[in-house]
Amino acid sequence: xxxxxxxxxxxxxxxxxxxxxxxxxxxxxxxxxxxxxxxxxxxxxxxxxxxxxxxxxxxxxxxxxxxxxxxxxxxxxxxxxxxxxxxxxxxxxxxxxxxxxxxxxxxxxxxxxxxxxxxxxxxxxxxxxxxxxxxxxxxxxxxxxxxxxxxxxxxxxxxxxxxxxxxxxxxxxxxxxxxxxxxxxxxxxxxxxxxxxxxxxxxxxxxx
Numbered sequence: 124x125x126x127x128x129x130x131x132x133x134x135x136x137x138x139x140x141x142x143x144x145x146x147x148x149x150x151x152x153x154x155x156x157x158x159x160x161x162x163x164x165x166x167x168x169x170x171x172x173x174x175x176x177x178x179x180x181x182x183x184x185x186x187x188x189x190x191x192x193x194x195x196x197x198x199x200x201x202x203x204x205x206x207x208x209x210x211x212x213x214x215x216x217x218x219x220x221x222x223x224x225x226x227x228x229x230x231x232x233x234x235x236x237x238x239x240x241x242x243x244x245x246x247x248x249x250x251x252x253x254x255x256x257x258x259x260x261x262x263x264x265x266x267x268x269x270x271x272x273x274x275x276x277x278x279x280x281x282x283x284x285x286x287x288x289x290x291x292x293x294x295x296x297x298x299x300x301x302x303x304x305x306x307x308x309x310x311x312x313x314x315x316x317x318x319x320x321x322x323x324x325x326x327x328x329x330x331x
Contacts, residue, residue, distance in 0.1 A: 177211055185220040192224045200224050215245030222254065231262045242271075249279045257288055265295035283314035290323055304329060 184207040191200040201224060208217045222237035238255035245251055252275045259268035272289035279285060286306045293303035304327055310320040 177214075181207065181211055181214055181216050185216060188220060188224065192227055197224060197228045213244055215241045215248060215251055218244055219251055219254065222258070226258065231258065234258055235262055235264075247278070249275060249282070252278070253282075253285060253288075256285070260288055260292050260295075265292040268292045269296075281313055283310040283317050283320065286310035286313070287317060287319045287323065291319075294323070294327070298327075303327065 184203065188200040188203045188207070191197075191203065201221065204217055204221050204224065208214070208221075211217065218237050218241035222234045222241060225231075225234035225237060235255070235258045238251065238258050241251040242248070242255045252271060256268045256271035256275060259265075259271060269289065269292050272285055272292065275282070275285045276289065287310045290300075290303040290306035290310065293300040293306065297303075303323075307320055307323045307327065307329060310317055311324065314320065
């Protein structure tokens with residue numbers, strides 16, 4: 124468990140730092156709990172992901188690749204990440220960073236694929252699941268994003284941006300969605316100053 128906590132902290136610290144480097148990929152992921160693991164689930168996670176030396180190598184490699192990406196060297200960054208992935212296969216952090224690089228480059232479909240892979244590698248990571256759901260929604264696949272948001276909210280029911288994202292997806296499919304209205308209300312209870320929730324509240328005509 125100690126090594127697991129180290130891995131999660133490294134992964135999230137790395138990605139939150141990266142998000143702060145460019146407004147194009149900024150997201151409220153720093154508000155997410157690190158990971159919601161059930162005790163019966165931990166055996167399903169690849170043991171190699173919890174090696175401190177590997178964690179350090181992965182974090183350093185991801186940061187180096189990200190710096191190349193924001194310098195416009197996207198292909199070079201992806202080549203580095205693929206090499207890193209070969210050295211440390213099945214690591215969710217690397218797939219997540221590939222998604223970040225693709226999102227930064229505006230390659231939405233590829234970003235979605237890598238975020239999905241990150242989720243598949245670390246299904247119980249709230250961070251990865253949130254990014255995947257968000258990318259699905261932003262890519263125009265609101266229907267596919269809904270079950271991902273719902274799964275995330277089972278893990279992190281107090282995370283307001285997930286309620287907002289689910290509401291946005293529901294509204295995209297049905298502007299009169301009652302469920303969306305309830306999600307907006309919940310988001311505002313949890314985070315009264317959430318800009319997106321306040322905007323959606325006005326959009327659907329909720330009483331202040």
